[in-house]
Amino acid sequence: MRAHAAITAGGRRSMLKLAQRMTDNFCAGVSASSAHKWTKLVGAAAVAAAGRGGGGGAMGVEEEVRVMTRQSVDDPGEPPGVVLSAATSVWVPAVPPHRLFDFLRDERLRSQWDILSNGGPMHQMAHIPKGHHHGNAVSLLRAAVSAKPTLIILINWCPFTII
Numbered sequence: 001m002r003a004h005a006a007i008t009a010g011g012r013r014s015m016l017k018l019a020q021r022m023t024d025n026f027c028a029g030v031s032a033s034s035a036h037k038w039t040k041l042v043g044a045a046a047v048a049a050a051g052r053g054g055g056g057g058a059m060g061v062e063e064e065v066r067v068m069t070r071q072s073v074d075d076p077g078e079p080p081g082v083v084l085s086a087a088t089s090v091w092v093p094a095v096p097p098h099r100l101f102d103f104l105r106d107e108r109l110r111s112q113w114d115i116l117s118n119g120g121p122m123h124q125m126a127h128i129p130k131g132h133h134h135g136n137a138v139s140l141l142r143a144a145v146s147a148k149p150t151l152i153i154l155i156n157w158c159p160f161t162i163i
Helices: 009-030 044-051 097-105
Strands: 066-072 081-087 122-129 137-143 152-157
Touching: 009 081, 009 122, 009 137, 009 152
Parallel strands: none
Antiparallel strands: 066 081, 122 137, 137 152
C-alpha cells in the first residue's frame, strides 16, 4: 500500500520527523541511566499484566513489568509533564525474526497482541516507505471499529537482521 494521496509532501515529511522523534525518545527512555532507573511494577497491575499470558511468560519464565518516569521540561515537540515508560519482554522460541516482524506489522493481527486495538482489527490510514525494504516504513493506524473516541497510532517500523 502506498502513501495516501490525501497526505501532502509536507505532511509526509512531518510524519517522518515525528516518527523519528518518537523513536529517539523511546530509545532514550529505555536506556537506563543513573538519573532514570527502572522499577519493577508490583501489585495488582503487575499481576494483571503477567496474568494475560496465562500466569507466566513463555517457556515458564515469569513476566516482569518495569516502569520509569521522568519529568519533561522544555523538550522540543513534547509537552511539559511526567513521561511514563513501561517495558516487558517475552521469549518467543523457534520463530524466525522476519516472521515475528511480519506478525507484529500486520494490522489485521494486531488485536492478538495490542490492547490499544480494542480487540478488533486495525485500519492502516497511511504507509510511508523509508527505504527499499518493504517493512522499513512509517504507518498511521486507527481501530477499524470503535465506540471510543478515535485513537490514532503512529508507528516507525525498522526491520533489522539478527545474526
